[in-house]
Amino acid sequence: MTAYADFYRRSIDERDAFWAEQAALIDWKTQPTQICDYSKPPFANWYVGGTTNLCHNAVDRHLAKRGDQNALIFVSTETNEERVYSFRELHAEVQRMAASLLALGVKKGDRVLIYMPMIAEAAFAMLACARIGAIHSVVFGGFASGALASRIEDATPHVVVSADAGSRGGKVVPYKPLLDEAIRLSAHKPAAVLLVDRKLATMDLTAGRDHDWATLREQHLNTVVPCEWVDSTHISYTLYTSGTTGKPKGVQRDTGGYAVALAASMQHIFEAQPGETYFSTSDIGWVVGHSYIVYGPLIAGMATIMYEGLPTRPDAGIWWHLVEKYKVTRMFSAPTAVRVLKKQDPALLKKYDISSLKALYLAGEPLDETTAQWISDSLGVPIIDNYWQTETGWPILTIANGVQKAPSKFGSPGVPMYGFDVRLIDENTGEELKGANQKGVVTIEGPLPPGCLQTVWRDDARFVSTYWKSIPGKLVYNTFDWGIRDEDGYFFILGRTDDVINVAGHRLGTREIEESISSHPNVAEVAVVGVADQLKGQVAMAFVVAKDASALSEDAARLKLEGDIMKVVDGQLGAVARPARVFFVNLLPKTRSGKLLRRAIQAVCEGRDPGDLTTMDDPGALQQVRQLFTK
Ligand code: AMP
Secondary structure, eight states: OOHHHHHHHHHHHTHHHHHHHHHTTSOOSBOOSEEEEEEETTEEEEEETOEEOHHHHHTGGGHHHHTTSEEEEEEETTTTEEEEEEHHHHHHHHHHHHHHHHHTTOOTTOEEEEEOOSSHHHHHHHHHHHHHTOEEEEOOTTOOHHHHHHHHHHHOOSEEEEESEEEETTEEEEOHHHHHHHHHHOSSOOSEEEEEOOSSSOOOOOTTTEEEHHHHHHHTTTOOOOOOOEETTSOOEEEEEOOSSSSOEEEEEOSHHHHHHHHHHHHHTTOOOTTSEEEEOSOTTSHHHIIIIIIHHHHTTOEEEEEESOTTSSOTTHHHHHHHHHTEEEEEEOHHHHHHHHTSOTHHHHSSOOTTOOEEEEESSOOOHHHHHHHHHHHOSOEEEEBOOTTTSSOSEEOOTTTSOOOOOTTOOBEEOTTOOEEEEOTTTOOBOOSTTOOEEEEEOSSOOTTSOOEETTOHHHIIIIIISSSTTOOOEEEEEEEEEOTTSOEEEEEESSSEEEETTEEEEHHHHHHHHHTSTTEEEEEEEEEEETTTEEEEEEEEEESOOTTTTSHHHHHHHHHHHHHHHHHHTOGGGOOSEEEEOSSOOBBTTOOBOHHHHHHHHTTOOOOOOTTBSOHHHHHHHHHHHHO
């Protein structure tokens, strides 16, 4: 057996011994007495009896050895700011933020919702919550008031931390009005709002509720806030993600298991070296931002770059400029971003000295071979695809070069990571597919390893029924992705089995978009599907049956309604969820029992065979989709 095969086998066969060793990668206040309590499957409790703190592991424990080394590097090409915080400075800022939250009445276990652009204060807020044992819930800054309202309602935060505005492509995007509207829409009202005033947009303040961060910070410049030692199973954060229903799920994460999982992945997957610089181009609103902008690199004693801006502004060399300037060794991005760069002047890649770079990690959506080959040739470093989900917190499939160097296969994220007992299952029979090159659903045998979701926030029943009971006769975690495994054990991911789509690495629920479109007064019915797109991987396409279609034979009227529907989605969910096109049809393809045939619509849009249509009610409906789409 190879070194990695041994390592992997041990993680499954001698689970507790393996994870007990990994636990030594972080600091504990009290050592755990039990490694994994799996007495109530599928609920796994990791490192029971142990107490620790995420902020201590990310910040405080580095002070003695590397207090003056870079910890957080904030770069905005939108506002032309660049601020570098050492571990010591980060420690001070986090305490000021923690003291401010305490002053606003936040207690251990309270939720703090963070709706922020990619600025340093967002990371201070996350770390400050971890420091005092509050539960953070970061909502992606690109979401609009409707999406934000449903998350505020579900998380019931005591405080919301936000800012006057973000900026994108040189255009100021005000956050405060969207937040005010979201709070107005939500049944839950936070007691306080803490606002970072970047002086980008004017803000209407609500007296008694809204507080200015600069003022509070000034009051707490030297306040000492010790880390609150929490149980390993204490909730560190919730992060909302889309599923099959319109209601987003709050993925709930623990503290000790997550800290160990990240520390281990930084070593075994990302080959982290303390003192080096990590650059993840994601956003703190997504799971990659949590694990590999904020917590992972800092836990490993690395400096981390937080970048606000586009990959193409001031020009498409900006990332490589940052790599040169900060001697980045490990970079993490998404295939869509690479496809964007591929369209730019190749000379920009050669303009900078990027010799510090040792590997580029890509995740979030399928990495096609052409893109992988292009970036690999351009950078001359290993390109490491990694497959995972908001739910798992760290890679399920990739290559663990820190354990043993292994070749990547373009088109495949790699092999199962230690701790993940991955099985391919036949969707209909529930039988495991053990042979090579058989297509099945990617599943994971319980217990999920440390770092994965504990449950769905306030909804254990949904956790069990959604993730663990979807395969007949088996209690197994369903990723809702199709996959195959080749003769060498490498997996290939073939897309989602459910109604989730992936636009430029952003996971969106088609039901959520449908619900938003349905709120337009002239929409009777709607189907949203994901359609393959060269740049973004997938884009959303909407098919709408209008209540009053009398004017829709006119181009101008159709375009007007299409634009109005897009505005509804922009206003409620945000531009990320806006469909690329809205088509108007007389009826939607359904089965005789009334089930919407989304997969058939998608197949037709992608020019594929829609498969067995014997249960379809009216074949004319699909014909109309075909005609509209191929026009
Ligand atoms: P999210 O929870 O937003 O990270 O989205 C997770 C989903 O993105 C997965 O279930 C996959 O469908 C897709 N995904 C993530 N990483 C990859 C990858 N490396 N290759 C293919 N699909 C991926």
